[in-house]
Amino acid sequence: METASFSRVLPSAAFVRRTSTRLPHEALFASSGQLSGGRFSILASRIYKPFSATRPWQGRLLSHRCCLPDQSANNSPPPGLSLQPESEGGGSFLSRWNPPAPIWRGLTVLVVAGQVIWRSLAGKIHWRNTLQQLERVGPRSVGVCLLTSAFVGMAFTIQFVREFIRLGLTRSVGGVLALAFSRELSPVITSIIIAGRVGSAFAAELGTMQVSEQTDTLRVLGANPVDYLVTPRVIACCVALPILTLLCFTVGLASSTLLADAVYGVSANIILDSAKGALRSRDIIVALIKSQVFGAIIAVVSCSWGVTTLGGAKGVGESTTSAVVISLVSIFIADFALSYCFFQGAGDSLKHAMG
Template identity: 80%
Template sequence: MMATRPYLCLFWKRTRILTMRLVLEERKFLSKWSPPRYLWRGLSVFVLAGQVIIRSLMGKVHWRNTLQQLERVGPRSVGVCLLTSAFVGMAFTIQFVREFTRLGLNRSIGGVLALAFSRELSPVVTSIVVAGRIGSAFAAELGTMQVSEQIDTLRVLGADPVDYLVIPRVIASCLALPFLTLMCFTVGMASSGLLADSVYGISLNIILDSAQRALNSWDLISAMIKSGVFGAIISIVSCAWGVTTMGGAKGVGESTTSAVVISLVGIFIADFVLSYCFFQGAGDSLKNCV
């Protein structure tokens, strides 16, 4: 028994040394480990959204910056949005008008166009254009300010970057997108009706009458709600990606590209959720225009 004690003491010493080494290695690993970038960037979107909501309710809004961003998001985006909507409408018309005329459903064409544009095409197409044009600009601007330490300078001067940079962009996007959507809806319907009248011989009066019978106020209201949500997604994601930029000019380029891609994914997911909530029980709209 006495002979085994030295071996037991040696065993316990080695075990203790090994345990201490494992603890030290674990501490080194934890000190060097950081969560994946996509994880903390995704969390930053929700944190930034919460800050925007809370500080907006507190009245921390720079209205001058908001008006400048509103002019940028709204009037300066009208041309490209309307042009895109016109050609999307004409392409959509080409796809189904000929089939409807062969089936003798001429009086349903206007209703189908109106419902398709109001419920899906106008808000989604407008948001895609704005995400490519405005979302990329937001991410690039804030990313450049982040890597050049301009955002830190704002903090030193006592200005909150969320109040001064983020909230004006979010408010401008949420206000401008619904009106852009309504204009795109009008232009898309007009281009589709003119194409159907001039190429396929379907009277414009028939198309307008069918659209009026199928469309109701909720269809337009839902389009404005959708586009407002899409505007919030575009602006918050782009700003979050901008203020978390690292790595100089290369990081700015990566943040810009990633912000647009994530914004588009968020738009499509939100579109499905909102469409499911708004139109799950809808199905009688076309009966009025048959």
């Protein structure tokens, strides 16, 4: 319903085609799913030069002539139109390079990340869209995050509390719970939920706008797609995930404490005292840093996969699925790297908790 109302406000795709046949999107993406004929050279140049508002009637288009993506069976351009940029001497290496889809999509992630950083530092932020996306990522995701964290905490408690009691390490139960939730469980669980719930929605929305040519229409109207669509989502994820992580940490530790007290007879005061002795402010700060990094990964990957969607409804589904998978894999890799950097030399937290 939201996409349909948005389409009625903007000009039709036929108007866009009549206005210009050299939009930056068509200079980058073709129906074949690969960068060919100078598209990578344009993509590489945009790592350092963000999108500018393209107004065809002012004659500020790129000097690359190309056709719109052809939807025919043979995927060949109409007669008289060329997919090659206007160049002398046959073009450079970048203009002749034809990387596979995974490589140019990975390069698109770098391009989008660079544009978001550049435009944010320049103050080009659409605050109304940012607040809307923040409400969507934060308050609307609180329930599922807290419910998941509570049950994960109780399941984690069942796995090890009885073993600790048999070993005579009852006073270490609270410290283990606090460290596990602050350093690992809360940031990762929250990020996984947001990647599945919000990241998939980002990829599907932007993919639908891409295949229906609404992003091209935004450029024709002089709006920057990065400022209007991508940056608000990245900021919303980076702001909302640390808050959700703190809430998940609190709920997970509370549910574990209640279960240990009710089922295994470990006093809540013992657990809380042990957790207080084991936790350091550094653990909470690192958890917030992790969640911010994970939020940026989710938003950038999902938006990048969305704006590079090709092939209609089938392409939207494939982009959504691959965006979630790539986000999860990237989260786990980043989690390992951050844990190694911050906690590789740690090892005396439980000693302080038992002392």
